[in-house]
Amino acid sequence: MKQVLLRKAKKIINSARNKLLHSWGYIQNSKRQTPNFLIVGTQKGGTSSLFFYLKFHPEIIRPIKKEIHFFNIHYGKGLAWYKAHFPLRSKNHITGEASPDYMFHPETPQRVKDLNPEMKIIFLLRNPIDRAYSAYQMNRRMKIDPRESFEEAIDFELSNRDSIGNQYNYERHNYFYLERGLYGRQLNNWLLTFTKDQILVIKSEDFFQKTETELKRVYRFLNIDSVLPNRLTPMNVGKYPPLSENVYNTLVDFYKEDLSLVRTHFDIDFDLHEKNFDG
Numbered sequence: 001m002k003q004v005l006l007r008k009a010k011k012i013i014n015s016a017r018n019k020l021l022h023s024w025g026y027i028q029n030s031k032r033q034t035p036n037f038l039i040v041g042t043q044k045g046g047t048s049s050l051f052f053y054l055k056f057h058p059e060i061i062r063p064i065k066k067e068i069h070f071f072n073i074h075y076g077k078g079l080a081w082y083k084a085h086f087p088l089r090s091k092n093h094i095t096g097e098a099s100p101d102y103m104f105h106p107e108t109p110q111r112v113k114d115l116n117p118e119m120k121i122i123f124l125l126r127n128p129i130d131r132a133y134s135a136y137q138m139n140r141r142m143k144i145d146p147r148e149s150f151e152e153a154i155d156f157e158l159s160n161r162d163s164i165g166n167q168y169n170y171e172r173h174n175y176f177y178l179e180r181g182l183y184g185r186q187l188n189n190w191l192l193t194f195t196k197d198q199i200l201v202i203k204s205e206d207f208f209q210k211t212e213t214e215l216k217r218v219y220r221f222l223n224i225d226s227v228l229p230n231r232l233t234p235m236n237v238g239k240y241p242p243l244s245e246n247v248y249n250t251l252v253d254f255y256k257e258d259l260s261l262v263r264t265h266f267d268i269d270f271d272l273h274e275k276n277f278d279g
Contacts, residue, residue, distance in 0.1 A: 021064050025084030032083040035063075037096035037120040037222055038112065040190075041103025043180060044134040045124040045204045048235040051098040053215060056229040059094060060222075061087040066098050071112055072105035079115070094222065096120075104180050105168060109193035120222060121194060125262065126204035127270055128181025129243070129251045135177050137240040144174055151247060153177060178254060184261025191265065201266040208234060248275060 025032055039047050048066065055062040063085040068074070070082040086095050102108045103123060112119050126134075136153050139145035147153045157176050164172055172179070190199060200221040207214045211232050219226045252272045259270050 018064050022084050025064070025086070026080060028088070029080040029083045031088050032086050033089040033095050034083060034116055035086065035096045035119070036094040036116075037122060038102060039096065039098035039100070039122045039124070040108070041100045041123055041186075042125055042131060042183070042204075043100040043104070044131050044138065044238075045100065045126040046207050046234070047098045047100045047124055050122070050124060050207070050215075050218070052235050053211075053229050053232065054096075054218070056231075057219075057224060057227055059092070059224040059227075061090070061093045061095050063087070063095060063097050067100070068097050069099045069101060071108040072099070072101050075111060094224065101173070103186050103190075104173075106166075106189060107168075109190045113193050119194070119198065121190060121199045122218065122221070123183075123187070123199070123201045124204045124207060125183050125201060125268065125270075127272065127275075128178075128183065128255050128259070129248055129272060129275075131181050131204075132177035132251075133243045134238060134240075135180065137238055139174065141238075150243065154247075154251075178251070181255060182258045184258040184265075187262065187265060196265075201262075201268060203268050203270075245275075 039050055041047065051062075051066045054060050065085070068082065068085050070077070074081065085097070087093070102112075112121070132154075133150055136145060136150050145153060147156060153175065154177070157178055160171060161176075161179075187199075187201070200218065202214055202217065212228055215228060216226050255270075255272065259272075263269050
């Protein structure tokens with residue numbers, strides 16, 4: 001009980017602190033720096049861990065919080081509101097944020113380019129079936145999704161794809177677990193807007209298995225020194241029952257064609273048939 005109260009108190013204090021910092025940043029928004037890089041996805045792909053590691057780099061000053069959601073949810077609040085989250089301009093530092101929903105929102109690439117045509121974009125891509133199941137479990141914990149099984153959630157998405165069409169609404173944002181894993185289609189949307197040398201794509205499984213190696217790739221991409229943090233502990237690791245082999249296998253063909261695009265453009269291969277269910 002005491003730990004729960006302490007967590008709630010900490011959350012309230014952090015929220016009040018962030019609001020105060022944002023209000024001060026808004027007053028000074030003309031002196032604030034716009035981001036040099038964005039970590040745009042994928043949701044449940046390791047964006048929290050990457051952002052956490054980067055915040056310790058001496059050449060990076062982080063914003064008030066990790067996820068600002070300006071380009072997808074808060075775009076109407078204007079640039080001054082967005083800039084208020086970031087540090088004062090500096091020639092000696094860079095800054096960036098990590099909103100993993102940016103990858104999925106169809107209008108985000110052009111909005112980002114309108115702000116900064118030279119923006120550097122980072123993607124972390126996880127096995128899309130594992131990602132979908134992890135996202136469902138997160139939404140269940142947060143009481144966002146009322147469906148009591150992953151199979152029921154999948155049925156809802158597949159049954160409503162035609163009726164929702166191209167709308168980006170509440171249902172698509174929260175309940176389209178499978179569609180978020182169509183990485184090839186989403187990456188193509190970004191490639192139509194940014195050059196390939198502005199984009200870094202990392203396989204999430206590689207990021208967690210070879211963290212130092214992949215972090216050094218990020219440093220080179222951002223043109224900063226290779227200074228690794230002392231702590232490389234993964235963040236926001238969920239605990240939940242494993243996905244059944246039968247459900248997993250029914251989804252393999254759903255992603256086959258799309259993942260071939262990822263392999264063609266970025267030489268990243270997800271062999272979904274290699275999944276080990278023996279522990």
